[in-house]
Amino acid sequence: MENTPVISVRNLTCGYGGTVIVDDVTFDIRHGEVFIILGSSGCGKSTLLKNMIGLVEPMAGQVYYGDEELTTATNEARQMIIRKFGVMYQMGALFGSMSVLQNVMLPLEEFTDLPPEAIELIAKSKLAMVDMENAAFKMPAALSGGMKKRAAIARAMALDPGILYLDEPGAGLDPISSAALDELILDLSKNLGITFVIVTHELESIYKIADRVIMLDKEIKSIVAEGDPRVLRDTSDNPSVRRFFLRQPDMDAHGHESDRQQAAQG
Amino acid sequence: MGTNINRSRNDAQIAISSRADGLVMALSGRLDAAGTAAVWDQAVQGASQTPFARLTADCGGVTYMDGAGVALLLKIKELCVEHKADMVLDNLREEDRGLVALTWDNVLPKLQAAERERRGLAESLEVCGGEIWRNIREMVAFVGESISLLAQVVIHPRRVRWKDVILACINVGVESMFIIVLIGFLMGLIMSFQSAISLQRFGGEIFVPNMLGLVMFREMGPLVTSILLAARSGSAFAAEIGTMKINEELDALTTMGLSPMRFLVVPKLLATMFMVPLMTMFFNLASLVGGALVMLSMGYPLVTFTSRVFSYVGMTDFWGGMFKGLVFSFLVAGVGCLRGMQTRSGASAVGLSTTSAVVSGIILIAFADGIFAVAFYYLNL
Numbered sequence: 001m002e003n004t005p006v007i008s009v010r011n012l013t014c015g016y017g018g019t020v021i022v023d024d025v026t027f028d029i030r031h032g033e034v035f036i037i038l039g040s041s042g043c044g045k046s047t048l049l050k051n052m053i054g055l056v057e058p059m060a061g062q063v064y065y066g067d068e069e070l071t072t073a074t075n076e077a078r079q080m081i082i083r084k085f086g087v088m089y090q091m092g093a094l095f096g097s098m099s100v101l102q103n104v105m106l107p108l109e110e111f112t113d114l115p116p117e118a119i120e121l122i123a124k125s126k127l128a129m130v131d132m133e134n135a136a137f138k139m140p141a142a143l144s145g146g147m148k149k150r151a152a153i154a155r156a157m158a159l160d161p162g163i164l165y166l167d168e169p170g171a172g173l174d175p176i177s178s179a180a181l182d183e184l185i186l187d188l189s190k191n192l193g194i195t196f197v198i199v200t201h202e203l204e205s206i207y208k209i210a211d212r213v214i215m216l217d218k219e220i221k222s223i224v225a226e227g228d229p230r231v232l233r234d235t236s237d238n239p240s241v242r243r244f245f246l247r248q249p250d251m252d253a254h255g256h257e258s259d260r261q262q263a264a265q266g
Numbered sequence: 267m268g269t270n271i272n273r274s275r276n277d278a279q280i281a282i283s284s285r286a287d288g289l290v291m292a293l294s295g296r297l298d299a300a301g302t303a304a305v306w307d308q309a310v311q312g313a314s315q316t317p318f319a320r321l322t323a324d325c326g327g328v329t330y331m332d333g334a335g336v337a338l339l340l341k342i343k344e345l346c347v348e349h350k351a352d353m354v355l356d357n358l359r360e361e362d363r364g365l366v367a368l369t370w371d372n373v374l375p376k377l378q379a380a381e382r383e384r385r386g387l388a389e390s391l392e393v394c395g396g397e398i399w400r401n402i403r404e405m406v407a408f409v410g411e412s413i414s415l416l417a418q419v420v421i422h423p424r425r426v427r428w429k430d431v432i433l434a435c436i437n438v439g440v441e442s443m444f445i446i447v448l449i450g451f452l453m454g455l456i457m458s459f460q461s462a463i464s465l466q467r468f469g470g471e472i473f474v475p476n477m478l479g480l481v482m483f484r485e486m487g488p489l490v491t492s493i494l495l496a497a498r499s500g501s502a503f504a505a506e507i508g509t510m511k512i513n514e515e516l517d518a519l520t521t522m523g524l525s526p527m528r529f530l531v532v533p534k535l536l537a538t539m540f541m542v543p544l545m546t547m548f549f550n551l552a553s554l555v556g557g558a559l560v561m562l563s564m565g566y567p568l569v570t571f572t573s574r575v576f577s578y579v580g581m582t583d584f585w586g587g588m589f590k591g592l593v594f595s596f597l598v599a600g601v602g603c604l605r606g607m608q609t610r611s612g613a614s615a616v617g618l619s620t621t622s623a624v625v626s627g628i629i630l631i632a633f634a635d636g637i638f639a640v641a642f643y644y645l646n647l
Contacts, residue, residue: 050517053521054520054521055517055520055521079523082521082522082523083523085521086521087517087518087521089514089517089518090514091513091514093513093514093515093517093518094515095510095515095518096510096513096515106522106524107522107523107524110522110523110524111523
């Protein structure tokens with residue numbers, strides 16, 4: 001079970017309006033692992049994510065969930081595939097007109113025939129899992145950034161999906177909330193066996209939670225490195241990968257150093 | 267640098283003198299924003315008049331310098347480059363040296379007039395036509411999907427989120443009651459009054475109720491109600507859905523397996539289509555009250571007014587108006603929701619969608635009204 005791929009991305013090319021952003025990538029995500037998609041800003045991490053969850057049609061290639069293919073699935077098959085994963089968006093994307101509890105109850109109301117009290121209880125227990133049971137009756141506008149994200153994770157888990165996608169969970173959070181979110185991810189992954197697919201570029205989180213990463217590169221529009229982040233940091237011979245993990249700025253790319261040299265010569 | 271932020275004194279000065287090896291520009295005082303502003307023109311003039319081979323900027327007297335001062339030095343440097351002269355910075359304070367060095371050797375970008383893409387006529391036509399075609403396609407797809415979803419409402423009424431429908435009804439109908447009644451009353455009053463004055467000259471003011479009833483029930487009632495709807499609710503729909511799109515809430519719905527059309531658009535469409543005929547009736551009634559007031563003030567008894575209205579306005583006029591209202595409300599609410607769904611990213615995009623929702627709504631009403639006028643004429647209604 002441990003090594004079977006739950007998501008297989010095959011030759012996926014994605015972009016917007018004729019511009020290719022990620023070109024021909026292939027990778028597998030295995031059952032129960034915390035898989036991180038990383039890369040510098042603008043390298044197409046979120047675009048890849050949007051293609052994997054079916055929000056944007058890929059320009060080419062396939063995304064398999066088990067044996068089923070998302071991009072060509074018929075409406076009904078697609079609904080079944082979508083039910084396998086939950087998504088937490090960058091800013092939480094909670095519905096502003098509903099309380100936190102109603103947000104978590106919504107998928108249960110729509111897709112199950114459970115009696116209302118059971119739905120409420122399930123939703124409350126999901127909120128308790130992310131330590132948000134005390135904010136159940138608050139409106140999203142009254143929550144802090146970290147709480148919004150935790151509530152969004154609870155909503156994504158409402159139907160007990162096997163896979164959770166998290167888009168930049170640490171972005172815009174203070175170090176303590178960010179660390180708490182990391183703990184939560186590890187906890188859920190260990191205790192519930194949920195497979196996590198996370199888009200991020202927060203190094204500390206990556207070292208702490210990742211089982212495996214792929215790193216995208218803006219220049220070559222594809223994967224430059226794949227594997228354990230700690231190993232990549234210590235052994236990769238690709239300069240852009242090393243720079244990323246060692247947090248070294250790319251002086252040449254900014255045209256800073258070279259200009260200065262030219263000016264000195266001139 | 268940050269220790270001496272005292273903006274009260276403005277003692278920046280500049281003295282330009284000639285020397286054997288070129289120009290000397292002696293800067294002194296506080297070169298902050300205020301000080302730099304005071305000496306800027308003088309410095310630029312000094313460095314651009316007579317030709318010189320070398321310019322020495324003597325910063326010995328400078329007591330404080332920030333970004334503005336650096337900009338002044340950069341400007342002088344730029345002028346020197348233009349004159350093909352050397353520039354030397356002299357007596358720069360140690361603490362300013364670091365600040366100047368940060369940008370001194372950088373090549374600063376020049377503002378270039380945005381290069382306008384040149385397109386041939388055929389290409390422009392293609393781009394323009396493509397845009398229109400896409401817009402039409404999106405609208406047709408939207409109308410088709412809305413109608414099929416509304417048909418599903420009839421087949422599976424339990425799948426509709428009735429709570430949302432009721433909330434939207436309150437928002438669209440109940441809360442707009444005041445403005446509907448007010449505008450209806452005023453329009454009835456003004457139209458009756460104006461036409462009564464004209465008709466009085468021929469002794470024909472007795473026909474005002476006939477005219478008012480017919481015009482209001484057939485034409486103005488549904489038309490004005492729908493225009494008010496576009497301004498009040500169409501824009502609100504576009505803004506609400508547009509904001510949800512920007513917050514990724516529409517994406518969240520989609521990945522939950524819920525269709526934004528069914529979830530957001532159908533309740534709004536249903537609510538508007540329930541409410542607008544009712545609103546039209548209130549509008550018509552209020553306009554009759556306005557008309558009655560005018561007739562009463564001209565000395566006619568109320569019964570004359572009512573009997574003339576009701577003998578002249580038939581059921582076809584009434585139902586025709588209601589049907590028009592129904593169609594207009596579908597158009598206005600639909601285009602409001604569509605524009606919301608089409609919102610691109612950024613906060614200004616919501617504003618654009620809202621504007622576009624109102625404008626498109628009113629244009630669609632005008633078109634539809636024209637079609638109704640022709641159709642009713644040929645159907646002898």
